[in-house]
Amino acid sequence: MFYRSDLFNGIMASTVFPSLADVFTEAILTEDIFQSLDQVSSRAMSETMESVKGLNENDFLNQHVLSEEKAEVIIAGTVDSSIQELTQPDDLMIPLMWPNVYGDQGGETLVVEYEIEVPPEETGEMIYANSPGSAGDISDFSSEPENDSSCGGSDGSSPMISYSKVEVKTEPGLDEQRQAAPYLPVQAILSPYEEEELEDYNDTVIRHKKRRKSDAEYIADGRKRPGRKKGQTSSVYHLWEFIRDLLHDPKQRIIKWENEQEGIFRVVKSSEVAKQWGNMKKNREKMTYEKLSRSLRYSRKEGYFEDVPKDEGYPKKLCFKFGPKSHGWKRL
DNA sequence: GCCACGTTTCCTGGTT
DNA sequence: TAACCAGGAAACGTGG
Numbered sequence A: 001m002f003y004r005s006d007l008f009n010g011i012m013a014s015t016v017f018p019s020l021a022d023v024f025t026e027a028i029l030t031e032d033i034f035q036s037l038d039q040v041s042s043r044a045m046s047e048t049m050e051s052v053k054g055l056n057e058n059d060f061l062n063q064h065v066l067s068e069e070k071a072e073v074i075i076a077g078t079v080d081s082s083i084q085e086l087t088q089p090d091d092l093m094i095p096l097m098w099p100n101v102y103g104d105q106g107g108e109t110l111v112v113e114y115e116i117e118v119p120p121e122e123t124g125e126m127i128y129a130n131s132p133g134s135a136g137d138i139s140d141f142s143s144e145p146e147n148d149s150s151c152g153g154s155d156g157s158s159p160m161i162s163y164s165k166v167e168v169k170t171e172p173g174l175d176e177q178r179q180a181a182p183y184l185p186v187q188a189i190l191s192p193y194e195e196e197e198l199e200d201y202n203d204t205v206i207r208h209k210k211r212r213k214s215d216a217e218y219i220a221d222g223r224k225r226p227g228r229k230k231g232q233t234s235s236v237y238h239l240w241e242f243i244r245d246l247l248h249d250p251k252q253r254i255i256k257w258e259n260e261q262e263g264i265f266r267v268v269k270s271s272e273v274a275k276q277w278g279n280m281k282k283n284r285e286k287m288t289y290e291k292l293s294r295s296l297r298y299s300r301k302e303g304y305f306e307d308v309p310k311d312e313g314y315p316k317k318l319c320f321k322f323g324p325k326s327h328g329w330k331r332l
Numbered sequence B: 001g002c003c004a005c006g007t008t009t010c011c012t013g014g015t016t
Numbered sequence C: 001t002a003a004c005c006a007g008g009a010a011a012c013g014t015g016g
Helices: A004-009 A018-023 A031-039 A045-052 A068-076 A089-093 A174-180 A192-210 A215-220 A239-248 A270-280 A289-302
Strands: A255-259 A264-267 A319-322
Touching: A239 A255, A239 A270, A239 A289, A239 A319, A270 A289
Parallel strands: none
Antiparallel strands: A255 A264, A264 A319
């Protein structure tokens, strides 16, 4: 079973359609997807470019269903375990981080940090792909990079990418915990070792931020200063993504589809959903369904959810519908 | 430090 | 009466 967001949003959307760059590292959480991708990992990326010809922007969103056969053709070209230099938009096709989170492979995880800048003359504006820490980006628990060639070299040049490779050991028992809650991102369940590594990593990020170039340096380079722009979405794990991933988990019984084709779902155990959302956000016991539903109403205002059609027999309570700004909830 | 986003928290009032 | 819904207001955490 393939989910649209898994196949497209995370890997190719921003390549073909720069306007979709904000979903570049969308969560790839289902085990099936990892296995499928691994089996085809050696195929050339050029096949991907051939495969996506003829698709339009809507094919990467939630409006249409692609056949599984077509999806397999597309993902066949998307995976290449090698790290290559990124110098132009098409190079974004390279999978920038590809962890071995499936199967028992000793807990090794390859983490690749990256930063991509597309020259203004090619797109009319700068594009910044999501950085580690975005939704579904499991590199959050990575250790401090061993080889940080991050942007802004000492010679004043501006490298197109930076990356590092690290190994993370999985503590005994974590696999079981993660299997018990497959709808949660990996970073939701961390070992003490990984928590420590995460702190180190965050410290590194803070130090890195302090080294950011000045406005004058960016102007001298003929570039815009990086930063969130109006309308640019956050890369944190959102409530609608949490609910979507819950619905993708066949084992859970706390939320269910009322009409999957329409994106209408119903909360079965409100307190349990709130509790798990609280755990996800490190909010623990403080989260309640009252607060969660308030967030949900705000999300509805923003378009991530929308009103459930009246007079169509849906429950009046605890029933919601995904909105136009959410995606990946419909199965292919 | 500023700013935008996406909540979180608290609240009042209404509905089922 | 409990549980849920609706939305205002302000604060907060995150990340560019």
